[in-house]
Amino acid sequence: MTSSEPCFIADRMLGRLARYLRLMGYDVSYPPSTSDAHLIAMARAEGRVLLTRDHGISLREGPRAGAPVVIEIRSSQILHQLRQLVQEGWVTRFLEPRCPVCNARLKAMEEWEARHLLPPYTLATQESFNFCRSCNCVLWEGSHWKDFRARIAHALNPR
Ligand SMILES: [Zn+2]
Structure with a gap:
């Protein structure tokens, strides 16, 4: 796809x-x-x-x-x-996210899987987590990226 x-x-x-x-x-x-x-x-x-x-x-x-x-x-x-x-038509939609550091595909992670890897504050304030097998780290959508994503969504779909 x-x-x-x-x-x-x-x-x-x-x-x-x-x-x-x-x-x-x-x-x-x-x-x-x-x-x-x-x-x-x-x-x-x-x-x-x-x-x-x-x-x-x-x-x-x-x-x-x-x-x-x-x-x-x-x-x-x-x-x-x-x-x-x-x-210019190169970027048309959001795909499954890749690791911003190494470009590998990320694996979605349930909260219970992330529980032993992250501090409680992060667990309490974030809802979705991804894991990069290459970097061996957990990533989540910070507020900065959420805001950005909304602006890009608007650029993709102006009306
Ligand atoms: Zn990575």
């Missing part, structure tokens, strides 16, 4: 966008600092859409045979960045 969704690779200027896209469920690679040529080679090899703040990359790699799809992210503001991807 998720195979029709685009996979992305984000440059080092877009760490925040990478984390939010992962929380929305998109597969986003966020490699350590590397050359433009390597970034482009990775995008091509893995069939990922390259997200960049670098106008030069998007100019050089502009649409041509054998080049990966490159999206130049125009704003430095996270909400505008996501809105650009929504408006």
